Amino acid sequence: MIKRSLIQSGITLGLLTGSILVPTLHAVAAPQSNMELLPTGQFISPRAIPGAVQQLLNPQLSAKPGQVVSGAIKSQLSPDGNTLAVITAGYNTVYTGANNSTLHRADSTQYIFIYDVSGVNKANPKLVQAIHQTNAFDGLAWNGNQTLYGTGGADDKVYVYNRASAAPSAQWAQSAAIALNHAKGIGSGVKPNAGGLAVSADGRTLVVANNYNDSISIIDTASNTLTSEYDLRPFNTSGQQGAAGGEYPWAVSLKADGTAFISSVRDREVVVLNLSNPAAPQFVTRIPVKGNAYGMALSPDQSKLYVAVSNADQIAVIDTASHRVEKTIDIASQNGDGNDQGSGNNKKYSGRDTVNVTVSKDGKTLYAVNNGDNSIAVISLDGNNGYHVNGLIPTAYAPKDITLSADGSQMYIINGKSNTGPNPLYTSGTTAQYQFGLEQSSLVSAPVPSGDTLDRLTSQVNENNHYSVKVSDSDRETMNFLRAHIRHVIYVVKENRTFDQILGDLGNGSNGDPSLTMYGKATTPNFHNLSNNFVTVDNFTDPGDGSMDGWSWVQHAHVTPTEEVSQQENYAGVSRGMAYESEGSNRGLPVGLATTAMRDAAVNGGFTSATSSLPGGTANALPGIADVTVPDAPFGYQKASIYDAVLQAGGSVRNYGGMVNNVGTIGTIANPLLNPAGANNVQAHPLKPSLVNLTDPYYRGFDQAYPDTFRELEWNREFQQYVANGQLPSFEFVRMGSDHTGSFAQNVGQMGSAEQQEADNDFAVGKLVETVAHSPYAKDTVIVVVEDDSQAGSDHVDSHRSTAYVVGAYVKKHAIVNTAYSQVNALRTMEDLLGTQHMDLNTAYAKPMADVFDTKSDGSWTYTAVASTILKGTNVGNVASSNGSQFAQGEDIHPLHDATYWANATKDFDFSKEDRIDPMLFNHVQWKGVMGDKPYPVPHSIYSKVAADGTKTVAAADDDDD
Numbered sequence: 001m002i003k004r005s006l007i008q009s010g011i012t013l014g015l016l017t018g019s020i021l022v023p024t025l026h027a028v029a030a031p032q033s034n035m036e037l038l039p040t041g042q043f044i045s046p047r048a049i050p051g052a053v054q055q056l057l058n059p060q061l062s063a064k065p066g067q068v069v070s071g072a073i074k075s076q077l078s079p080d081g082n083t084l085a086v087i088t089a090g091y092n093t094v095y096t097g098a099n100n101s102t103l104h105r106a107d108s109t110q111y112i113f114i115y116d117v118s119g120v121n122k123a124n125p126k127l128v129q130a131i132h133q134t135n136a137f138d139g140l141a142w143n144g145n146q147t148l149y150g151t152g153g154a155d156d157k158v159y160v161y162n163r164a165s166a167a168p169s170a171q172w173a174q175s176a177a178i179a180l181n182h183a184k185g186i187g188s189g190v191k192p193n194a195g196g197l198a199v200s201a202d203g204r205t206l207v208v209a210n211n212y213n214d215s216i217s218i219i220d221t222a223s224n225t226l227t228s229e230y231d232l233r234p235f236n237t238s239g240q241q242g243a244a245g246g247e248y249p250w251a252v253s254l255k256a257d258g259t260a261f262i263s264s265v266r267d268r269e270v271v272v273l274n275l276s277n278p279a280a281p282q283f284v285t286r287i288p289v290k291g292n293a294y295g296m297a298l299s300p301d302q303s304k305l306y307v308a309v310s311n312a313d314q315i316a317v318i319d320t321a322s323h324r325v326e327k328t329i330d331i332a333s334q335n336g337d338g339n340d341q342g343s344g345n346n347k348k349y350s351g352r353d354t355v356n357v358t359v360s361k362d363g364k365t366l367y368a369v370n371n372g373d374n375s376i377a378v379i380s381l382d383g384n385n386g387y388h389v390n391g392l393i394p395t396a397y398a399p400k401d402i403t404l405s406a407d408g409s410q411m412y413i414i415n416g417k418s419n420t421g422p423n424p425l426y427t428s429g430t431t432a433q434y435q436f437g438l439e440q441s442s443l444v445s446a447p448v449p450s451g452d453t454l455d456r457l458t459s460q461v462n463e464n465n466h467y468s469v470k471v472s473d474s475d476r477e478t479m480n481f482l483r484a485h486i487r488h489v490i491y492v493v494k495e496n497r498t499f500d501q502i503l504g505d506l507g508n509g510s511n512g513d514p515s516l517t518m519y520g521k522a523t524t525p526n527f528h529n530l531s532n533n534f535v536t537v538d539n540f541t542d543p544g545d546g547s548m549d550g551w552s553w554v555q556h557a558h559v560t561p562t563e564e565v566s567q568q569e570n571y572a573g574v575s576r577g578m579a580y581e582s583e584g585s586n587r588g589l590p591v592g593l594a595t596t597a598m599r600d601a602a603v604n605g606g607f608t609s610a611t612s613s614l615p616g617g618t619a620n621a622l623p624g625i626a627d628v629t630v631p632d633a634p635f636g637y638q639k640a641s642i643y644d645a646v647l648q649a650g651g652s653v654r655n656y657g658g659m660v661n662n663v664g665t666i667g668t669i670a671n672p673l674l675n676p677a678g679a680n681n682v683q684a685h686p687l688k689p690s691l692v693n694l695t696d697p698y699y700r701g702f703d704q705a706y707p708d709t710f711r712e713l714e715w716n717r718e719f720q721q722y723v724a725n726g727q728l729p730s731f732e733f734v735r736m737g738s739d740h741t742g743s744f745a746q747n748v749g750q751m752g753s754a755e756q757q758e759a760d761n762d763f764a765v766g767k768l769v770e771t772v773a774h775s776p777y778a779k780d781t782v783i784v785v786v787e788d789d790s791q792a793g794s795d796h797v798d799s800h801r802s803t804a805y806v807v808g809a810y811v812k813k814h815a816i817v818n819t820a821y822s823q824v825n826a827l828r829t830m831e832d833l834l835g836t837q838h839m840d841l842n843t844a845y846a847k848p849m850a851d852v853f854d855t856k857s858d859g860s861w862t863y864t865a866v867a868s869t870i871l872k873g874t875n876v877g878n879v880a881s882s883n884g885s886q887f888a889q890g891e892d893i894h895p896l897h898d899a900t901y902w903a904n905a906t907k908d909f910d911f912s913k914e915d916r917i918d919p920m921l922f923n924h925v926q927w928k929g930v931m932g933d934k935p936y937p938v939p940h941s942i943y944s945k946v947a948a949d950g951t952k953t954v955a956a957a958d959d960d961d962d
Helices: 011-017 451-464 473-485 499-503 525-533 547-556 561-571 596-602 606-611 642-648 708-725 754-773 823-834 841-845 875-882 899-905 919-931
Strands: 024-026 053-056 072-077 083-088 110-116 126-133 140-142 147-151 157-163 172-179 194-199 205-210 215-220 225-231 249-254 259-264 269-274 282-288 292-298 304-310 314-319 324-330 354-359 365-370 375-382 386-394 399-404 410-415 442-447 488-494 535-537 653-656 660-662 684-686 731-735 781-787 804-808 815-817 944-946 952-954
Touching (some): 072 140, 072 442, 083 140, 126 172, 140 194, 147 194, 172 225, 205 249, 249 292, 259 292, 269 292, 282 324, 314 354, 324 386, 375 451, 386 451, 473 823, 488 754, 499 525, 525 754, 535 804, 547 561, 547 642, 547 823, 596 606, 642 653, 642 731, 642 823, 708 875, 754 804, 754 875, 754 919, 823 841, 899 919
Parallel strands (some): 072 399, 194 249, 488 781
Antiparallel strands (some): 072 083, 083 110, 140 147, 157 172, 215 225, 249 259, 292 304, 304 314, 354 365, 365 375, 399 410, 410 442, 660 684, 781 804, 944 952
């Protein structure tokens, strides 16, 4: 069996002994021993590559020698082949001081890492310098061997660095910062975001992709001044109003003749311009591709442009003379055309997320970076015999770019993320114990493999991603049985809690740490009863790091590269500038809705007011329904959502609070609105196209001032109608979020403390389960309850380990299930239960959660909810009393602090939307408010096990997780 943790390498000794981490890890050839389980359910094995060396991106700060940064996004080799540069665009935010509330500006920065790869350093790059850069994005380019450019992201600048000589050991210094002169980005409340870079062949012109302004800027490198800017959108290029095009430009490639190619992520195209006169760019054409266009590379003779096409998992081969796609190379196909269906080569599903490409100097081989399945595709570019996918190379988590050594024998792969391990986790010199702060980027250096070695590595990639694993006969039989007996799935998504935080005190033999439990049995009696009476799933992970990508994982079993990159910078604070690209919005705009009228209706006129003064005006602010966070499915454009899969299969769907914008009123603390439908007080406007007519308008979305118990009343109102008419939808998506906690002074349920809001969430879910249990639908319904992410607490096993509850017909009773499952497995299970197609590669090859079911039972079950006594005296407690619910047995419990305390502790926090506060600071506030003087959790060993009585043991380093 395979350990879940990162601690399976040279890093292990540093963590267990408390010594400073050594940033270089040497590979061991045996692939099985190097497999590391990710929270997605996939494995990575970068050290399976013979001769591989893995270095953590450690800037080697004297005050914090153990600090490792995240978000490596672009790498470039100097023209002389002696220096490798790597730029980061990650979280990289360090807090110091009381409650970690003080931002340490000197360390809260991005970096450009400079490595010497000359001579003996080719196989093991030597870190020469880590250049501080306030902000950054996907822009890094050389101009000769002594000038380097890096884009500044939200700084809206290009930074220029120089060194006195081309010697690899020479030190760099900033010589200029070129302002791009954008006051803001195209959207609602977003900053600019300077992205991809390219330098002309003569070195005189630098082109910048303005990722959030849908334009390029052209710079004269002799004077480091802005020459011109060109808007890539159709309203500018051809006068078309309200037409999508040129948005979210990512990368730039320049031909020697002055032709510029710019990839557009949102609009799935490459825009072609003539820049022979940099002061007056001329539009040439738009080249459509079959997915989201990211990184690009020209062939050595510049006759071909290779474009990484995510979502389609393809490389588009563009003829640079005719400006046409002459060929698409399918990464999923060994012969490049997608006709073969070998192991792991099912072209039907996407999810590899090809984000970058590099061409060998001789033009014979292309290397494609697959962010989604953590691999590098090696593709033969034989013009006579077509294109051939020679094989796949495994690498670390979320690879972003690959650069080849000057002689083409060595490859340098940069990776954006890592496993986080326990939270807190000991990393010497690091104060950031928040999930994003624990993620680390790495540089994997290895000889380019070929022949039998590449064949073996291809098999390893297939094994890592389960492409070569078939569902077992027993699992298939279980799911076939359930498919014949289950007619309804209710999918409840909650907020932000780890397993230990809620269920660490279960004491039933599951793997919990009671010392980390904040909201235990007295506060959450239903979650404890559901776990004890049905199944305790104690090895369940949420792949998402925060709500932004968490909501994609719970819907799509997938996150797009744009969302993944944007999130790290968004969560690092306002200064980073990136938008919350999720839940129906891009750059703060409701892009899922096609017309201005629909958008304004959804946000109370806010769309027009936010965009009317922008270049191009309202009609040209992200027109159309393209959403950079929604993947495609085999059954349609942007259809890779569980509810779309159900609809495609002929099922019916009802949405409660998911992907909506709140409107209407919620009443007052003295007189809360308990029946919005009765008052005809519309509460929500859906933002997803397929949910527009399938959403309960009276069910409120994310709002910490509104209790989940009140939401359950509205859900129950419709449920009773379904009981009466026998037409319960086959799939219900139910959002409940009081366990996020917040808005303490405004809560209309009179729940002014975090404990009470957690108890409200617990009671609401319990009442939903009870309602189904005592209905005619009990024997053919399964309820699945998960969190969107687990970012808000500590866990002794892994920061991504969370709670999951499966309740209903044929679910085991009084069982503990240790199987490693994730949200991907949960979605695969729902696909199987309802007979849908798989959405993508992740669900197609994931195991269903068959271990939680008992097909030998008669399908009967029951449940009665209880309310925590902490709710007595609140409006929620009054609802519990009025509907005949019982309060939990035992002595009454009370919050440690009152509403005034909590309001004061969070007075500057913005709870209006998900995660607009600093989550790490809020974690500390919650711990102190709930746990009092008990010290904030100290680092745990990955191997610590906690017995039912609370005693800890440390297992041997070769123990396996079950």
